[in-house]
Amino acid sequence: MVFADFLRGRRRDLLSAQDLEALEAAVADVRNLPPRKTFISRDQNITMSTYLIDGVMCRYMDDRQGERQLVAVHVAGDFVDLHGYPLGHLDHDLATLTACRVALVPHVALDHLVATRPALTKLLWFSTLLDAAMHREWIFRLGRLDxxxxxxxxxxxxxxxxxxxxxxxxxxxxxxxxxxxxxxACGITSVHMNRMLRELKDRNLLAMHRHDVEIRDRKGLARLGEFDPAYLFLDDQN
Amino acid sequence: MVFADFLRGRRRDLLSAQDLEALEAAVADVRNLPPRKTFISRDQNITMSTYLIDGVMCRYMDDRQGERQLVAVHVAGDFVDLHGYPLGHLDHDLATLTACRVALVPHVALDHLVATRPALTKLLWFSTLLDAAMHREWIFRLGRLDxxxxxxxxxxxxxxxxxxxxxxxxxxxxxxxxxxxxxxACGITSVHMNRMLRELKDRNLLAMHRHDVEIRDRKGLARLGEFDPAYLFLDDQN
DNA sequence: CGCTTGGTTGAATTTTATCAACTACGGTGG
DNA sequence: CCACCGTAGTTGATAAAATTCAACCAAGCG
Incomplete structure (x- = not known):
């Protein structure tokens, strides 16, 4: 079962057993990727899309000096570059952060799904638009927040x-x-990120040690970050 | 002919005469909107999508003090809130900048197109992902550029x-x-925008009077802005 | 043990915001 | 026709935010 986490917490119920089965059947390959490796580069022609079974990936763009700007962070259940299917190629790079397990779905198989399964098609489309909604929130974050x-x-x-x-x-x-x-990810230097993390700890909102994140005051953190999860289109979750 | 500018300059040739006809037939209403008017608010349930026939619109989000962050600017030929079809509601507001002429396409009509016209479906999907590609570029712009x-x-x-x-x-x-x-749009204050426009004029890159923009040195402007139009998925255009 | 990567700190500098005036100009009403 | 008004644009001074640079510490690994 490759797509166990797909749309989990988000309209998963709209995914019928037959559609899920068809989706599973469309998988051509499952692969393990090492951490910190660029898996797909911008402009390379792609004929398959990558579904993330487990691990953490990110998408990023480089500026002229080679400094990265992350545009998305992906976790298990994300159809990471499904947008490459209608687009034909990516406008950014895709890389792993941890070791990852991914499933590859050929675009020709997606063509078949689109031609025969309208409900599934709409859900796949939906999943790419979730990313767009997150993009918008990132724009807001970078444009209006300190x-x-x-x-x-x-x-x-x-x-x-x-x-x-x-x-x-x-x-x-x-x-x-x-x-x-x-x-x-946040458009600030690592030095400044360090200071911000310390301030969050000092304010008793959040503490991070190595890769362990402890949220000490979620309400306070959400208030400070002007965070409202509506754009994540989650089923409920306060 | 409502969709004369749809996908113009971008794979318009993939839109067959029959698909175009079906799309035209899906239009339920054509409306004229006054300038500077919010047409759709976030969270309101929507049952139609808005195609922009002529004029300029924008999408934006407000921060807690009511300051706006634009997340997109739309021109003739843009299917402005087609993403509202798979999503069900918008996570941001949609407003006119100028007087606009828009066509409204009911989501039930889109359901019908998705069920019967896979090629058109893929193009509609593509058009929503163009917006996502632009969102990513806006993230890059705000995160990495001064x-x-x-x-x-x-x-x-x-x-x-x-x-x-x-x-x-x-x-x-x-x-x-x-x-x-x-x-x-650029995540800076109007005062600072004023100074930046002056600097662009002083550097002989761009001059703007009222709403007239004159690009004096496109190459230079692109170099300064680290602009590469690949993400716009235009047919050619250097 | 030494090397590398990630994290931490302080000081100086640069960038951008903020605040407060003030100007230019296109309507509108008298 | 002209005075007035509101919006948009302009400018200078000051303050705040974030970057840069340079050093140093800590942990994990060969």
Whole structure:
């Protein structure tokens, strides 16, 4: 069962048993990837899409000096580059953060699904638009929030996503990102990220040791980060 | 002919005559909207999607103090909130900048198209993912570029989009946005936007009077803004 | 043990926001 | 026709936020 976490916590009930079966049948290959490895580069032609079974991946773009800007962080259950199917190629790079297990689905198989399974098609489309909704929230975060609020917002989002797939109990989770990675996600330097993390700890909102994140005050963190999970389209989850 | 500019400059040839006809038949209503009016608010349930026939619209989110962050600017030919079809509701507001002419397409009609026209479905999906690609570029812009580069990048993007639909000749176009609007798009204050526009003029890159934009050095502007139009998925256009 | 990576700290500098005036200009009403 | 008004744009001074640079510490690994 490859797609166990697909849309988990998000309209999973709309995925009929037959559609799920068809989706499983579309998988051409399952692969294990090493950590910190770029799996797909921008502009390379792609004929398959990558579904993340387990692990953490990210998508990023480089500026002229080679500095990264993360545009998305992906966890188990994410159809990471399904958007490459209608687009034909990616406009960014895709890399692993941890060791990952991924399933590859050929675009020709997706063509078949689109031609025969409208309900599934709409759900696949939906899943790509979830990413777009998160993109918008990242724009908001970078455009309107200061550093401390950006970091708070990022952790709130990440916690909510992990909780939806059972990888967070609401106050504790593993996030395999360095402070430099976090800075690349939030548009600040790693030095400043370090100071912001300390401030969050001082304010008793959040503490991170290595890759262990402890949310000490979720309400307070959400207030500071102006976080409202509506854009994640989760089934309920307060 | 409502969809004359749809996908213009971008795989328009993949849209068959029959599919186009079916799309035209799906339009339930055509409306004229006044300028500077919020047309759809976040969280309101929507049953139709909005295609922009002519005019300029924007999508935005408010922070807690009510300050706006634009997340997209739309021009003729954009299926502005097609993503609301799979999502069910919007996570942001949609407003006009100028007076606009829009076509409304009921989601039930889209359901019918998805069930019967796979090629059209894929193109509609594609068009929503173009927006996602632009979102990513906006994330990059806000996360990695300083103010002057952000502004340059924004103008490069806008010029390229307008050129694709014949609203720019490469050096001159109309952009009905105030300096405050531009600031809300680029994540800077209107005061700072004013200074950046002056600097662009001083550097002989771009001059804007009222809503008249004159690109004086497109190459230079693109270099400064680290702009590469690949993410716009245009047919050619250097 | 020494090396590398990630994290921490302080000081100086740069960038951008904020605040407060003030100007230019296109309507509108008298 | 002109005075007035509101919006958009402009400018300078000051303050706040974040970067940069340079050093140093700590842990994990060969």
């Amino acid at each position: 550093a401390i609020a950006r970091v708070s917002h990022f952790f709130c989002e990440t916690e909510a996503k992990l909780r939806a797939i059972g990888r967070s109990d609401g106050s504790h989770f593993i996030l395999p990102m360095t402070q430099a990675d976090l800075g690349e | 103010a002057i580069a952000r502004v340059s990048h924004f103008f490069c993007e806008t010029e390229a989009k307008l050129r694709a639909i014949g609203r720019s000749d490469g050096s001159h176009f109309i952009l009905p946005m105030t300096q405050a609007d531009l600031g809300e």
